[in-house]
Amino acid sequence: MGSHDPKWWLGEPIWETVVNNGLKASTYFWPGAEVKKGSWTCPKGLCMFYNSSLPFQERVDSVLNYFDLPSDEIPSFMTLYFEDPDHQGHKVGPDDPRITEAVARIDTMIGRLISGLEKRGVFEDVNIIFVGDHGMVGTCDKKLIFLDDLAKWVEISKEWVQSYSPLLAIYPPPGVSPKDVVGKMNEGLKSGNVDNGEYLRVYLKEDLPARLHYSESDRIPPIIGLIKEGFKVEQKRSKRQECGGSHGYDNAVFSMRSVFIAHGPRFGRGRKVPSFENVEIYNLVTNILNIQGAPNNGTSSFPESILLPSH
Template identity: 75%
Template structure:
């Protein structure tokens, strides 16, 4: 899926560009964006015969509770120990660590886009676009003009803007293959794979494992069920490596292993109830498009969003609302610019950002819940995930600073030596991570 059809409610916006190269700093705020390609340049690069396999393991970050023996502390001093951020450190994962030892790793993690949710980040990884530009601004949202609802079962091309990597590869006359990746689904019907497809080897493939995200939402990131899921993922990575080695191509194939977001433990004591704001303003359930961790509100016509924001913040800061100071309400245009979460009509006018580990609900219930969540500010360290690159252009045992996942699109097009579509990544970023292209 891609840019073939656009919803009428989606305001066309120019993809922002910036000429400065990306900073090597690990700070989220220091990462610049520029367009990866000049759309006026008709010349394509000569392609290589590289094969890239991207695997995405969901939720590779660990959020350790205050009662745990460890804590997330991020220090800028290089003399202090690095923070623990990945599931790969919680249980033996020999195959994943083999890729790390013989490849390149983002030492303090890969930075997801905001909101740190599944579908927005999946599609940012393969388009190089922030959600405001690729259109998937949440896992669930409504079109403000037609009232149509997007869910994780919505496969119509009109929702999915931008150009994903498999389309970019195909436009070069090369073969691409994708499995279980949001934005790539089609209605297949009754269909038998022709024999000729079995012998065609794509130059680009994607694969997505839903574990351990599935378990993390139920039991939180520190449960033994999570470590079991990670061990299972490691075994599958081992099968992939074994298969490539048996065919004598392991060192020639590029493997990029990434996650889409982290996860933090949540419990009932960290709740904020919108009904507690009733003395200041009644927030109707019909206004709320999503509750937590990203609170998204679209008030009815005739009610100024600015007035709603003012009343909500007044109540939250009054000291009379349970955990009120852990939720901040913004007009979307007043969100921190580093979030890149303004330039789309699909984004509701009012956005609430809740502190790490807190949740927003409409009203109090007797339901008891302790699990895991993500979707928080992408500056929160527990939202980080992994980046591991292994192959001819990744140096062995190299550590690189953290970077945002919108840079991955240009990384892949650079390895394949093909022309990419305009995007929010930096055209110069690949040279900071990759070895020179051998071709």
């Protein structure tokens, strides 16, 4: 529940940037939008507090209603969020027929959005960016690594563990050397005497591959374990057998990738673009809106590689 405290949010979100540039923004369940931060006050009627039980069609219709406002009141930037098919993916994994059904439902909602915009005569004037935040991979309980199996080398108390899967994060107590713990854990994992030990590698956070950008923040625990795709870490053995889905593995893994589809006056028809990192989308939006963005991790040249020149 502490997620609404602005202290956790260090960057400037796109809706705050939009407002800083004197334009109107609306957000529908976009993560972080409920946080009052900087010039963003989560304005009534333009900022919806997350409620997963609100039907998807109601969300779409609310956004379409913005286009019925007087033209100077229509937000320049709008977000819309659906928690499917992520919701089903966690329960049943990515290859279950229920995922196909969930995708079809979202497809119907996008259709509802498009026909609503067409009915209002604005579909060709609106730039729509359709993105997901991550992929999904199946996890099953035969793919497990147990921390208790390392007891011969080092005892990892459950109180030390901040998260088990898909990223192992360990905070040893004061007086216990993280370097020592990492050394002993890897010795055990490489010994051949720990089930699935070869599918986990443990690092001091400063030794993680630089491409992960996962060492600078003091919020990141000192010990991080990278788990191979589809495997899970647990504390101790149990008889539980379940299959589901997860994300948050190394972002170089293909199954962690997501989707990017865009349409509108600034996007060329039928064009395919090479894969890119989601941090690029911020500069894409500021370029379309022709506004000044905050410093960010995207590249300034990226929008030109994707967008048509503005008229």
